[in-house]
């Protein structure tokens with residue numbers, strides 16, 4: 700479990716070095732962006748605030764290896780230039796760790812690129828695309844990064860509360876599969892209370 704958390708933290712930081720990378724060239728290819736839905740008429744102000752991360756799926760995720768992860772939160776705050784500060788808060792080693800990233804808007808409303816990308820060694824490109832949200836209950840967000848010339852993608856299921864309803868879960872699984880992922884790549888969060896009120 701501790702290892703799983705560390706791994707998750709590294710994924711969040713974007714510094715995961717997939718050790719098996721060279722020996723497993725069979726990563727599911729990332730879909731082209733035009734095949735990933737984009738929330739129509741995205742409202743950046745309404746999207747702000749705290750989201751609980753209830754589910755994760757991606758081509759570097761492995762249910763057998765990573766099992767579940769502890770729920771964590773990401774809070775989006777708009778800056779004056781319309782970029783977001785995204786602060787993730789994770790319970791880790793009896794404390795609450797915070798990871799701040801900045802996302803810069805692009806020509807497509809709802810699509811962002813990682814700010815200060817030069818600080819993240821090895822990351823050549825990093826995109827966040829809000830695939831769907833109703834702002835008040837859920838969001839599904841697509842991330843794609845090029846790390847050391849390999850293309851990784853993941854989707855996250857966000858909830859405004861820690862409740863993972865069967866419907867949200869089902870929609871998330873369907874979305875993951877529409878991008879070529881399988882059950883094997885989809886993991887859900889264990890609810891915890893630590894650090895959730897920060």
Ligand SMILES: *[C@@H]1O[C@H](CO)[C@@H](O)[C@H](O)[C@H]1NC(C)=O
Pocket residue numbers: 776777778784799
């Ligand atoms: C976003 O983060 C930067 C760097 O930490 C900080 O200076 C700025 O005040 C933050 N913006 C908001 C809206 O909190």
Ligand SMILES: *[C@@H]1O[C@H](CO)[C@@H](O)[C@H](O)[C@H]1NC(C)=O
Pocket residue numbers: 792
């Ligand atoms: C966990 O926290 C304690 C106390 O702050 C520290 O001594 C220890 O090195 C930490 N362990 C890890 C794995 O970070």
